[in-house]
Amino acid sequence: MDDLSNKFNKKTRREFLRDSLRAAGLLALSGAVGGVLSQGQGETVWQIDPEKCTQCGKCATECVLSPSAVKCVHQYALCGYCDFCFGFYKDQRPDDTTGAENQRCPTGALQRSFVEEPYYQYVVNEPLCIGCAICVRGCQAYGNGSLYLQVRHDRCLNCNECRIAAACPAQAFVRVPAAKPYILKTKKAYG
C-alpha cells in the first residue's frame, strides 16, 4: 500500500483545508443529529386515533400489505352484547338469520356466539379481517362503538411514511411511542 500513499505523505495546502473541513463536518453532523436525538423519547409506530377515524375504508385498500395490517378490534367492556348487533347485521337484509347475506362483514370475520339469554358475543377473527371498517361504521353509528380499527403491530411494517396515513382523509393516523403502541378506547372516555 506504500506506493499508493507516497504521493500524499506531504501535506499540501489543499489537504490541510480538507482535513479542517472534515473535522468541522464531523462535529457539525454529529452535533446536529445528536442534538435532535437528545430531545426525543425514542421509537415511534403508526396508530389510528379512533376518535378521528371516519371509517372511509381506505385502510383496507391503501396498506402496502395485503391483507392490510389494520384490523378491527373489539373492546368487549364497551360492547352491549346485543342480539341484533349493528356491526354484525346489514341494515337492509333479506331476513334476520345469521346467513352471510345478512352480515355486514364481507369476509365473515365477525363471528357471533351465544353467551346467555339475551346476550351474544362477537369476536373478530383476525386472519379473515381486511380492515374495511364496514362493521365499525355500523357499530359506531348506532351502537356503542366497541368495534374500531387499530394498526396491528405484529403485521405492520412500520414504513417511514405509512401509505394509509398519506391517504387518510380524516388525518387519523398518528405516530405514537413504540412503548405504548395502541390507542384503546376506555370506558371512562366513552361512557
Next chain:
Amino acid sequence: MKRWLLFILGAVGPAAAWAAENFPPPEFTSGYRFPPMNVPQPRAAVFAYLDMAVLVAALALASYFALRLRSRRHLFWLTLFSLGYFGFYRRGCVCPVGAVQNVAMALGIPGYTLPFVVGFFFLVPLLFALFVGRAYCAGVCPLGAAQEMVLLRPLRAPAWLEQPLSLVPFFYLGLGVLLAYLGSGFLICRYDPFVAFFRLGGTTGIVIFGVALLGLGTVIGRPYCRYLCPYGALLRLVAPLSKWRVRITPSDCVKCHLCADACPYGAIKPPTPEEDPVRRREGKTRLGLLLLALPVMMALGAGLGWRVSGSLARVEPTVSLADRVWLEQQGLALGTTAASQAFYKQGGAYEELYARAAGIRERFGPGTAALGGWVGLVLGVRLIGLSLRRRRLEYEADPGACLACGRCYEACPVEHARVEGLPVEDLVGAEP
C-alpha cells in the same frame, strides 16, 4: 326488547353519531368473562440494533473492498447481500434516503421526535463519506443495488444533459426537506421507485416509475442515484472531503483512458491539458462575474419561491382541506371530497380548521423562499465550479460522483499488472 329499539334508532338514523353507550353493557349472570384483548407489540428494539450493526458492518466492508482490496467482485456480492437484507428482508425501511426527512421533521415540528435508529441511519453513512467517500452507494444502498444489477450496456450521457440533470437531486432534496420540515408528509418516501418491489406491492404509478427506471438503468448507469437521489446529493457534498478515496492506478497512470470508458457514471475526469494564459485570464473574469451573480441568483430564487408559496402550500393536507371546505361553504364547489366528508363527520370545527390552515400557510412563505434561495445557490455554485480549473496529472475519480463500484480497477492495465505481479515499468511511459 332490543329489536324494537333498533327500529326506533333506525328511524332516527345516524343522528346518534358519536358513540355513547346506547346499550349499557350487560351484567352477566353466567360467570362470563371478557375474552382477553390481544395487543401484539411492535418489532423488538433488539432488531433495530441488529439493523444498525448490519449497516455499520456493510459500510466497513464496502470501504474495505473498494479502497483496500480494490475488488469489484467482492463489492458485487456485498451489493447483492444489501439488496436482500435492506431491500427484500427489511422491505426498504428505514433507509438513510428517507431518514433525511425524519431529521428535517424533527427540526421543524416540535411534537415529533427523531427515533434513534433513524438518526443513526441518517448519520453513519455521512460520517463514512467524510473518510472513505460514498461507501454507502458502493455496496449498502438497496436502491442503488437494484440498479447496479440491471446495468448491462452502459451508454455515456452527453455533458449538456449530464450537467443539468445532476443538479436535480439538490432541488429534490430541498423540496423533500422543506415539506418534511413543515410536517406536510414525506415526498421522498412517497416517490421511492423501488420500494414497491421490495414490498411486492405498490400503486400502479409507482410500479410503472420503478420499472421505467430499471429499464432506463440497463443503458444509463444508476439513473435514480445520479439524477434524483436526495441522499446522494448530501453524500456528494460530503465525499469530496474524504481522507481516503478511490485511486484508479496503483502506481503511475499510463493515460490510456480505459478507466474513463469503463466508468458508467461519468465520474472519471481526464488529466488537464497545459494551461493557455489567454483562456486563464478569461476564466478569471468569468469567475469574478459569477461570484457577483451568486447573491443575485439566490435573491431571485427566494423572490420566486415566495411568490409560488401559495400554490405549494396546497400540497399540505390541512391547507387543501380548508380551501375545499371554504369553497363548499360558499357554494363554489359542488359535492364533497373524501377529506371534506371526513371533516364534516368529525363535527366540522370551521374556524379552528381555517386558523390552522392559515398558520401552515404562513410557515410556507419563508419556507418556499428559502427553497428558492437554495435553488439559486445550487445553480450559482455549479456555474462557479464549472469555471474553476483544477490541475489533474492523471485520470482521477471525482470523489463526489464516484460510487466506488470498482469497474475502473478492472479496466486499468496497471492494476492488472499489479494484481498479476508483473513489472509495471514496461507499461509506464509507453504512449497509448
